[in-house]
Amino acid sequence: MTVTIFEASKIITMNPARPVATHVAVRDGRILGAGSLTELAGWGTHTLDRRFQDKILMPGLVEGHSHVSEGVQWRFVYCGFHDRSDPDGKTWPGLRSVDAVVARLSAAERAMTEPLQPLSGWALDPIYFDNRRVTRHDLDRVSKERPIGIMHASGHIMNVNSKALELAQMLRPGIDHPGVPLGDDGLPTGEMKGPDAMTPLGRHVGLDRGLLASDEPGLRAFARLCVRKGVTTAADLANLLPDAAVAMMARVGAEPMFPARIVSLRVLRGIGPQEAIDHAIALKKQSTDRMRFGAVKIVVDGSIQGFSARLRWPGYYNGAPAGLWYVTPEQLAETLERALEAGVQIHTHTNGDEATELVLDVLEAALRKHPSSDHRFTLQHCQLANAAQFRRMKSLGMCVNLFPNHHFYWGDEHYRLTVGPERAERMNACATALATGVPLAIHSDAPVTPLGPLFTAWCAVNRMTSSGRVLGEAECISVEDALRTITLGAAYTLKLDSEIGSIEVGKRADFAVLEDDPTTIGGDRLRDVRVWGTVQGGRVFAADTI
Amino acid sequence: MAAVAQLPVTVLGGYLGAGKTTLVNHLLRHAGGRRIAVAVNDFGALPIDKDLIEGAEGNVLTLSGGCICCTFGSDLVAGLMELAARADTIDHVVIEASGVALPGAIGQSLSLVAGLVLDAVVVVVDAETVQERAADLYMSDTITRQLADADLLIVNKIDLVAADTVGRLEAWLAQRAPTARLIRAEMSAVATDVVLGYSGPRALDGKTPPQPLHSTAAYDTVSIAFAERVDALRLAKGLADPALGLVRAKGFVHDAVRGWLTVNVVGKRYSLAPMPDAAARAGRLVCIAHGRPIDRSALANVLKLAAVDKVLEVIPCP
Ligand SMILES: [Zn+2]
Numbered sequence: 001m002t003v004t005i006f007e008a009s010k011i012i013t014m015n016p017a018r019p020v021a022t023h024v025a026v027r028d029g030r031i032l033g034a035g036s037l038t039e040l041a042g043w044g045t046h047t048l049d050r051r052f053q054d055k056i057l058m059p060g061l062v063e064g065h066s067h068v069s070e071g072v073q074w075r076f077v078y079c080g081f082h083d084r085s086d087p088d089g090k091t092w093p094g095l096r097s098v099d100a101v102v103a104r105l106s107a108a109e110r111a112m113t114e115p116l117q118p119l120s121g122w123a124l125d126p127i128y129f130d131n132r133r134v135t136r137h138d139l140d141r142v143s144k145e146r147p148i149g150i151m152h153a154s155g156h157i158m159n160v161n162s163k164a165l166e167l168a169q170m171l172r173p174g175i176d177h178p179g180v181p182l183g184d185d186g187l188p189t190g191e192m193k194g195p196d197a198m199t200p201l202g203r204h205v206g207l208d209r210g211l212l213a214s215d216e217p218g219l220r221a222f223a224r225l226c227v228r229k230g231v232t233t234a235a236d237l238a239n240l241l242p243d244a245a246v247a248m249m250a251r252v253g254a255e256p257m258f259p260a261r262i263v264s265l266r267v268l269r270g271i272g273p274q275e276a277i278d279h280a281i282a283l284k285k286q287s288t289d290r291m292r293f294g295a296v297k298i299v300v301d302g303s304i305q306g307f308s309a310r311l312r313w314p315g316y317y318n319g320a321p322a323g324l325w326y327v328t329p330e331q332l333a334e335t336l337e338r339a340l341e342a343g344v345q346i347h348t349h350t351n352g353d354e355a356t357e358l359v360l361d362v363l364e365a366a367l368r369k370h371p372s373s374d375h376r377f378t379l380q381h382c383q384l385a386n387a388a389q390f391r392r393m394k395s396l397g398m399c400v401n402l403f404p405n406h407h408f409y410w411g412d413e414h415y416r417l418t419v420g421p422e423r424a425e426r427m428n429a430c431a432t433a434l435a436t437g438v439p440l441a442i443h444s445d446a447p448v449t450p451l452g453p454l455f456t457a458w459c460a461v462n463r464m465t466s467s468g469r470v471l472g473e474a475e476c477i478s479v480e481d482a483l484r485t486i487t488l489g490a491a492y493t494l495k496l497d498s499e500i501g502s503i504e505v506g507k508r509a510d511f512a513v514l515e516d517d518p519t520t521i522g523g524d525r526l527r528d529v530r531v532w533g534t535v536q537g538g539r540v541f542a543a544d545t546i
Numbered sequence: 547m548a549a550v551a552q553l554p555v556t557v558l559g560g561y562l563g564a565g566k567t568t569l570v571n572h573l574l575r576h577a578g579g580r581r582i583a584v585a586v587n588d589f590g591a592l593p594i595d596k597d598l599i600e601g602a603e604g605n606v607l608t609l610s611g612g613c614i615c616c617t618f619g620s621d622l623v624a625g626l627m628e629l630a631a632r633a634d635t636i637d638h639v640v641i642e643a644s645g646v647a648l649p650g651a652i653g654q655s656l657s658l659v660a661g662l663v664l665d666a667v668v669v670v671v672d673a674e675t676v677q678e679r680a681a682d683l684y685m686s687d688t689i690t691r692q693l694a695d696a697d698l699l700i701v702n703k704i705d706l707v708a709a710d711t712v713g714r715l716e717a718w719l720a721q722r723a724p725t726a727r728l729i730r731a732e733m734s735a736v737a738t739d740v741v742l743g744y745s746g747p748r749a750l751d752g753k754t755p756p757q758p759l760h761s762t763a764a765y766d767t768v769s770i771a772f773a774e775r776v777d778a779l780r781l782a783k784g785l786a787d788p789a790l791g792l793v794r795a796k797g798f799v800h801d802a803v804r805g806w807l808t809v810n811v812v813g814k815r816y817s818l819a820p821m822p823d824a825a826a827r828a829g830r831l832v833c834i835a836h837g838r839p840i841d842r843s844a845l846a847n848v849l850k851l852a853a854v855d856k857v858l859e860v861i862p863c864p
Pocket of ligand 1: 065066067237445
C-alpha cells in the first residue's frame with residue numbers, strides 16, 4: 001500500500017472546506033487527502049513526487065457530452081476553418097478557402113498508394129467561405145479517379161466528387177430530393193445534405209456511419225485526446241452498445257495505460273422503450289471503473305443550424321418550418337415512466353424550446369405516477385430554453401447540459417439566420433441555470449466542436465462569436481462557476497459526483513495538470529491555459545509522450 | 547439510359563394508433579401472390595402477427611408467402627439499399643413510417659436509391675381521433691403535414707364515427723389532404739389491389755393482358771385495351787382528374803412522341819416512365835374506383851380527349 005504525495009505549485013480542489021492546497025496524497029488510485037505535506041505525512045510511509053511543483057492541479061476535467069467517434073475522425077484529412085490539434089498533439093492549421101482545402105486534400109492524395117482507396121476528410125465549414133458552396137468540380141481537381149468525401153463540421157452535410165457519385169449510382173438525372181442540390185446539368189452538385197442523402201455515398205468514400213462508431217484504435221485515440229485536454233472522464237452520449245462493442249470497450253478500458261474513464265449511454269434507437277431500459281440495466285452490471293454503462297439517451301428533435309430542432313412560436317427567424325420530431329410523446333412518456341420505475345437515468349437531446357417543453361410536460365406527468373427524488377434526468381443541448389423552463393427544470397429535479405461552444409462556431413449564424421437576435425443572445429443560458437439552481441454542465445459534443453472543457457468554459461464566460469460579437473452579456477458566467485461546471489457540475493449529471501469532480505478525501509485521484517492558473521489568467525484567456533497532461537486513477541499521463 | 551424494371555414502394559404513414567400495423571397484417575394476409583417486404587423503424591413493438599412469422603435472421607423476419615419484414619433503425623436509406631439489392635426476391639416494398647415521420651419526405655428519399663420507385667404515399671387516420679390529434683399542442687403541424695403528403699387517405703375506424711358526422715369529417719380531411727383520394731375503412735380492411743396497385747403476379751409486363759380485378763361492393767374496376775397512339779400526358783392528367791374519381795389507374799400506352807410508356811395514377815398524382823420491355827401490341831389500362839362505380843362515359847371521354855378514338859374492347863368486370 002504505497003502512498004504517493006504529489007506536490008504542486010497550487011491545487012484547486014473544488015472542495016469549499018479546503019479550496020486550495022499544495023499537496024495531495026494518493027493511495028490505490030484514490031485521494032487520501034489534500035492539504036500541507038505535514039498533514040498528509042500522517043498517512044504513513046510515502047513517496048514525495050515533486051514533478052508538478054511548478055504546475056497547477058485541478059480536478060480531472062469532465063466532458064459531459066461527447067462522442068468517442070472523435071477518435072476515429074483523425075484518420076481523415078482535417079478540413080476545418082479553425083486550428084485544431086489531433087490526438088498526437090499535432091496542430092492542423094485552419095483552412096481559409098476552398099483552394100486551401102483542395103491543396104491539403106491533393107497533398108494527402110499524392111501520399112496514397114492504393115489507387116482505388118477512398119480519400120476522406122472532415123470538419124469542412126463553408127459558412128466561413130462567404131457561404132460559397134463546395135461542389136464536385138472542386139473535389140474533381142484533387143482526383144477524378146479516386147472517390148472523395150468530406151464531412152462538414154456539423155456532421156449533417158457531406159461533399160463528394162464525381163467519382164463517388166458515379167460509384168453510388170447517383171451521377172444520373174432524375175434525383176428529386178431536398179438534400180441533393182442539382183447543377184444546371186440536372187446532375188447532383190456533390191453536396192449531400194442530411195443522413196438520407198449521405199448514406200448512399202458513405203460506403204464509397206470511407207465515411208460509412210457504421211465505421212464512425214468507434215473501434216479499438218479510435219477509442220485509444222479518443223483517450224489520448226482526453227489527456228491533451230485535461231479530461232479524465234468523458235461521456236460518450238449515443239452508442240448502440242452491441243455486445244461486441246461492449247466487450248471491446250471493456251478490454252481496451254482495462255489496458256493498464258488506458259488513460260480515461262468513459263461513460264457510454266445506450267441510445268433509444270432500433271428498439272422499443274422496454275428493451276432499451278432492460279438493455280441499460282443489463283449493461284450497468286458490466287460496468288468497470290473505466291467503462292461505465294447504464295443510462296439511456298433519447299433524441300427528441302434535430303439541430304438548430306439544420307432547421308430540424310422543434311421551436312415554439314414564432315419559430316425560425318427565416319421562416320423555415322418548425323422542425324422535426326424524432327420520437328412521439330407516447331414513446332417518450334413510456335420510456336420515462338419505465339425508466340423512473342426501474343431507476344434508470346435518462347438524458348434527452350432537445351435543441352429547440354418546444355422539444356424541451358415536451359420533455360418537461362411528459363416528465364411532470366411521469367413523476368406523478370412514479371415519484372422519484374433523485375432521478376437527475378438531464379436535458380442535453382437545451383439551447384433555447386427560457387427562464388420559465390429553467391424554473392420548471394428546477395421543480396422537476398432535472399439537470400441541464402448546455403452547449404456554449406455554439407456561440408463561437410455558429411453564433412453569428414444564429415443571430416442572423418436561424419433564431420434571430422433576441423433568442424441568439426439568450427441561447428445556452430448558463431447564468432439563468434445557475435441563478436435558478438438547476439444543476440449545470442457544459443459540453444463540446446465532440447467531434448461536432450473540438451473536445452476541450454477549458455475552451456468550453458471560455459465560451460460560457462465570454463459568449464463570443466468567431467466574428468467577435470458578444471452574444472448576450474447577461475448570460476456570461478464567472479470563471480469560478482465555469483470551472484466548477486466542467487468538473488463537479490458535469491460529474492453530477494453523470495451521477496458520479498461522489499467519485500470525481502473535486503480533489504478531496506475518498507475520491508478518485510483524477511487531476512488535470514496545468515501550466516497556467518485558470519483562476520488568475522483572466523476569463524478572456526481561459527482558452528489559452530496550457531495543459532501538461534493528467535493524473536487518472538493515480539496514474540500520470542504526460543500529453544507530450546502519450 | 548436503358549429503362550429497367552423498378553421495385554414499387556408504398557410509404558405507409560399516419561400517427562400512432564391509426565391502424566397502420568393492422569393494415570400491414572391485412573396486406574400480408576391478402577398479398578395475392580405478391581412477395582411483400584415490410585420495412586419498419588424498429589422491432590420494439592413487433593408489427594407482424596405472430597402466426598405469419600416463419601423465421602428470423604439478423605434484422606430480417608421471414609414471413610409466410612415469401613414475404614419478409616426488416617428493420618432499418620435510424621438509417622432508412624441504408625435499409626432501402628439492402629432491399630434494392632434483394633429486388634429479384636421481392637415484388638413490392640411497404641415502408642411503415644414511424645408515427646412522427648413525414649411520409650412525403652420518405653417518398654422523396656426513394657429517388658436516392660437506384661432501382662426503387664414510389665408507388666404511393668398511403669396515410670391512415672383514425673376517423674375518431676384525427677381532428678383532436680390535429681389540434682394537439684405538439685403534434686398539430688406534424689399531423690397536418692402527414693395529411694398533406696397523402697395520395698391515398700384511408701379513413702379508418704369509420705364505424706366508430708356517428709353517421710351524420712362522416713360527411714363533415716371527410717370535408718375536413720379533403721381540405722387538409724388536397725392531393726388524396728379518401729377511402730373509408732373498418733379495421734384497416736382495404737383491398738390489397740387498392741392499397742398496393744398492380745405488382746407481383748398482377749404486374750403489367752406488356753405481354754399478358756391485365757387481369758380484371760374482382761369487383762366488390764366497395765370498389766369497381768374497368769380494364770381497357772386500345773390500338774391507337776395517344777397523348778400519354780393528357781391521358782394521365784385526365785385519369786387523375788378528381789371529377790373522374792379514380793383511386794388508381796395503371797397500364798401501358800404508345801405515346802405518339804415518346805413511344806411505349808407506363809402510366810401510373812394514384813389519387814391525383816400521375817407518373818409516366820419508359821417501359822422496360824416494349825413488346826406490347828396494344829395499349830392497356832386498368833382503372834379502379836373505391837366506394838362508387840366508375841362513370842364509364844366520363845372515362846370514355848378522357849380516352850377520346852387523349853386521342854384514343856378507336857377503343858378495341860372495354861372489359862368491365864364481371
Ligand atoms: Zn451529441
